Amino acid sequence: MASYRWVFRTFLLSFLVILLVIIVVGFQMFKSAEDDLYSDMYDRALQDDEMQQVVLKSDKNGDPHVKPVFQDNINVPVLVWWTPFTGEKGRVKSCGDVKCFFTVNRTYKDHPRAKVFMFYGTDISPPDLPIPRQPHHEWALLHEESPKNEYLFSHADIMTLFNHTCTFKRESDYPTTTLYLKGIEELESTEYLVPIKEKNNLLSQQAPVAFVHSDCGTPSDREKFTERLMKFIPVDSMGKCLHNKDLPKELSDPLKGMSHKDFYKIMAGYKFTMAFENGVCDDYVTEKFWRPLQLGSVPIVFGSPKIKDLMPSNHSIIDIRNYKTIKELADHLNFLNNNDDEYQKYLQFKKPGGVTNTYLKEIMERREWGIDNDWQRGNFIDGFECHVCRRLHENEQLIRDGKKPRTHIATVDHYGCPKPKRFKADGSTERVEDDWWAQEWISTKYQAKAIRYYIDRGLNFTQDEFLKMAADLSDLEHR
Numbered sequence: 001m002a003s004y005r006w007v008f009r010t011f012l013l014s015f016l017v018i019l020l021v022i023i024v025v026g027f028q029m030f031k032s033a034e035d036d037l038y039s040d041m042y043d044r045a046l047q048d049d050e051m052q053q054v055v056l057k058s059d060k061n062g063d064p065h066v067k068p069v070f071q072d073n074i075n076v077p078v079l080v081w082w083t084p085f086t087g088e089k090g091r092v093k094s095c096g097d098v099k100c101f102f103t104v105n106r107t108y109k110d111h112p113r114a115k116v117f118m119f120y121g122t123d124i125s126p127p128d129l130p131i132p133r134q135p136h137h138e139w140a141l142l143h144e145e146s147p148k149n150e151y152l153f154s155h156a157d158i159m160t161l162f163n164h165t166c167t168f169k170r171e172s173d174y175p176t177t178t179l180y181l182k183g184i185e186e187l188e189s190t191e192y193l194v195p196i197k198e199k200n201n202l203l204s205q206q207a208p209v210a211f212v213h214s215d216c217g218t219p220s221d222r223e224k225f226t227e228r229l230m231k232f233i234p235v236d237s238m239g240k241c242l243h244n245k246d247l248p249k250e251l252s253d254p255l256k257g258m259s260h261k262d263f264y265k266i267m268a269g270y271k272f273t274m275a276f277e278n279g280v281c282d283d284y285v286t287e288k289f290w291r292p293l294q295l296g297s298v299p300i301v302f303g304s305p306k307i308k309d310l311m312p313s314n315h316s317i318i319d320i321r322n323y324k325t326i327k328e329l330a331d332h333l334n335f336l337n338n339n340d341d342e343y344q345k346y347l348q349f350k351k352p353g354g355v356t357n358t359y360l361k362e363i364m365e366r367r368e369w370g371i372d373n374d375w376q377r378g379n380f381i382d383g384f385e386c387h388v389c390r391r392l393h394e395n396e397q398l399i400r401d402g403k404k405p406r407t408h409i410a411t412v413d414h415y416g417c418p419k420p421k422r423f424k425a426d427g428s429t430e431r432v433e434d435d436w437w438a439q440e441w442i443s444t445k446y447q448a449k450a451i452r453y454y455i456d457r458g459l460n461f462t463q464d465e466f467l468k469m470a471a472d473l474s475d476l477e478h479r
Contacts, residue, residue, distance in 0.1 A: 083123035095386035132458030140164035147417035156412040157448040166384040193296035207234035210270040214240040219420035222276035232330030268295040277303030281417035312349040446470040
């Protein structure tokens, strides 16, 4: 009996060992096959109602002299994100009744259907452009950020390189002027609105004016203005700039804290909020303008010279351009702080139907994209991609009909922002040239000319080469 048990145990142990070996070998064979699959980048397709996913075949040895092999079934216009903004490896996307292929894979620049190179403004590196530019290649610019991030786009030599634009300017092909406004109902909402009696009670522990900025020394010169305003009316500064009051510790992070409901509740308790952008340019409008309106704090505004086009009603903001001096502005703020009825007139739009600006309402009605992960309308990036895609198909249809295709060329008005200025030191609201920020704007003017020189001639260039040419052009003009 014992002998039988020994034989059985030996057999069982041997069986388990053999089974384990089979599993290990099998897994290695499967893993090897899987590795080969991804190394060779076999064609892969994922289809549904909206898109077809396509991955490029590549030379696994990485030989740059090997002619690229493209997916055979791409028979739609190809748009390459030259700056890999979206991270999209490759897909055919439906844009209504037309389709285009989008990818960040630069190899597709040589695809016979390559039509457009797309750029995200902040990520553009001048020496890394697709040069020489082919006659049938168009360029598209998406840049919704502040002019202070890159002054190159303030000059015609750069902007006229692009055929399609998506910027905050209303003149651009696909404007994002209202990027930070979810909807009209957000302006009319009373969710955070603090009654005037409660705001008055809060004055025993806080100032009537709030200033919350942590990006200091900006081209708009907002800290200097606010510092001078503080001489005439109390201002609580809760950011890093001019800091004189702390936010609760959990709200101290400027990125996370400023989108927190508790931060909204604090800001809603202030009668006025300094709503100064970091740069001055037509239609450059951010949450600094929209958030106080949403919360029911009257914004003291400086930024876009056209800001009145976007205010909820004719009497809803305080534009510093309407005052000759900072003291004159402060006198008006003090008057409103002591006169509830006059103050309340600035908040008449905080009710259903309270927004009376027809221009603003028309913009929001026409806007085809949403914000805050609006799954129904998508975002402005997808929207711009489809805008360019539709333009391509429209021109292809014109050609098929024997007609001349439309020529799309941007102008400087699609982004161009003026040379930065600062506030005069005499306490007025007048602006004069700012030597520091203006110099950067001027430098980029000559850089733009140098870049344009190389691109127009189909010449590649290095960073040092175009900067030297820019310096030479500047010297030549100032001799």
